[in-house]
Amino acid sequence: MTSTVEPNADLLNSVLGIQPGTHLHAVRDARDKVASATQGSHDLFFDQALENNLSLSERLWVAYYAARLTPHATLTAHYLEQLQALGADKTVRAAIDFADIETLDDARLRGILSFTRTLIESPVHGDQAALQALQQQGLSTAEIVVLAQLIAFLSYQMRLAAGLGALLSAGAA
Template sequence: MTHTFEGETTDLIDRLAGLTPGSATHALRQRRDKVAVATQQSHDALFDPALEGLTLAERLLVACYASRLTPSATLFAHYREALEQHSVDAAARAAVETGAPDDISDARLRAILTFTRTLIENPVAGDQAALQTLPAAGLTTPAVVVLAQLIAFLSYQTRVVAGLQALHQLETTT
């Protein structure tokens, strides 16, 4: 089952990278169709509203924040738009968009976003002590696993989009 946000085409990476069928970069990506399909399926699974552990709002806030930190303007805009389509606390959204999650009063969300920042900015610091802050803030083990998987996927997604955008830009300027 594909879980897309309003206005999204089936393949998010193609859409965000500006790829269209018939372009050389699109054809190159489709040579490994299994990878493209698996990438979309991973996105769909991680943003499935029924996924337990983290709420969809928490996952979207993580995605928006991670995209801001990386930085990926394309993914940041995508996830910010997705946040606007869902009931997300305005103060939490503003803190994520401005990069000030320490100002969030919700200890659970603050711990989630702090851990996100740690893994993106200094992955070596994502050690046992960093992990232990999550259960201390009320996250279950399955929630911690979902969070770690989401952050890893977002890192991968950022690199795929950036690489395809660069290839597409090269294709269109030569």
């Protein structure tokens, strides 16, 4: 399965079905700088060529897990589709879907997903101890910074998607 979102297309417009010519599309276009920066951040975080950082698979697992925790069904489905295109490990998905990440054999991924849960559910607990736990799992300082930035971006993306979805449901489109 491959993504239904064209490269360089606006992910949120695509997955939410915001059509050109609608009022909501015009509102987003009025703040093109914001929409462009949002999409640019997404493109950067999920670029396969991102070097010296978390693997694309790890980043997509973070996105999938964050979308499930938030919850945002549309983005959950999108990130799952991306993972499936990579041949994602079904045992990791099962651990996430059944809220059982502690059973993952991959200690690094377990640590990454645990940190994701912490920042999504209780950001105040993303403290020094949480960062040290990531270091103990072998993450470099650069990887930890990217992970925290990715989770912050995903939190923003999901809140934006929820707001746009609410406007669509209310008939603002």
